[in-house]
Amino acid sequence: AEEVGGGDKEVVREYFNNSGFQRWRKIYGETDDVNRVQLDIRLGHSKTVENVMVMLKEEGSLNGVTVCDAGCGTGSLSIPLAREGAIVSASDISAAMVAEAQQQAMEQLGEGSENIPKFEVKDLESLDGKYDTVVCLDVLIHYPQSKADGMIAHLASLAENRLILSFAPKTFYYNLLKRIGELFPGPSKATRAYLHAEADVERALKKAGWKIRKKGFITTQFYFAKLVEAVPA
Numbered sequence: 001a002e003e004v005g006g007g008d009k010e011v012v013r014e015y016f017n018n019s020g021f022q023r024w025r026k027i028y029g030e031t032d033d034v035n036r037v038q039l040d041i042r043l044g045h046s047k048t049v050e051n052v053m054v055m056l057k058e059e060g061s062l063n064g065v066t067v068c069d070a071g072c073g074t075g076s077l078s079i080p081l082a083r084e085g086a087i088v089s090a091s092d093i094s095a096a097m098v099a100e101a102q103q104q105a106m107e108q109l110g111e112g113s114e115n116i117p118k119f120e121v122k123d124l125e126s127l128d129g130k131y132d133t134v135v136c137l138d139v140l141i142h143y144p145q146s147k148a149d150g151m152i153a154h155l156a157s158l159a160e161n162r163l164i165l166s167f168a169p170k171t172f173y174y175n176l177l178k179r180i181g182e183l184f185p186g187p188s189k190a191t192r193a194y195l196h197a198e199a200d201v202e203r204a205l206k207k208a209g210w211k212i213r214k215k216g217f218i219t220t221q222f223y224f225a226k227l228v229e230a231v232p233a
């Protein structure tokens, strides 16, 4: 697989092991020590997770279906997937995120559960194997389109039947620019947010031999995500 630029990736890894971990663990959690903007992002993100679960279940039961959750964060999607009986392989570039996801899974599914996702510290570029379904939510925002192309191609190569991606759409560029200061306040400014045009994502999928089957769009005041489900063309 094409190597994703050292620069961006190292910055992202460092961020999600430190200040970014603290920030996003709160946003993705349930505690009430969040500000208004963070609460709004929490709501938007949870809608994305719900939408993905609907998209996936529409095609039939998830029981026994293999799913790769690339860039799993704190396990927001991996845990509901496991609850539906999916065989989940979850990974993230951040060891802090993976440790949190593992703990959340034990707490929420029960330590004795037979269906705890398999968690691994791994960047998505070095994932291998084959999965029925590959999902990658809110990860592309950390990479420019030039890097995202290779990431999309690699994720598609791991998927047998479907690939689900979410990304922040470029059409909202100006809106987002206004709000980016609020999305990444203080030390969290360490990472840049990259927006992607749906046409660019579609082109990258097409190059990999995939086509878009379903689309979704999730928005709250401070959170925007395009959701696409792709299948082999």
Ligand code: SAM
Binding pocket: 004, 009, 012, 013, 016, 024, 028, 070, 071, 072, 073, 074, 075, 076, 077, 091, 092, 093, 094, 097, 122, 123, 124, 125, 136, 137, 138, 139, 142
């Ligand atoms: N997908 C999760 C969700 O929706 O709840 C987490 C989204 S969070 C905004 C982005 C996550 O992507 C972080 O946990 C980060 O560590 C991870 N990440 C960023 N670049 C990555 C890469 N190249 N490979 C794997 N994970 C990556």
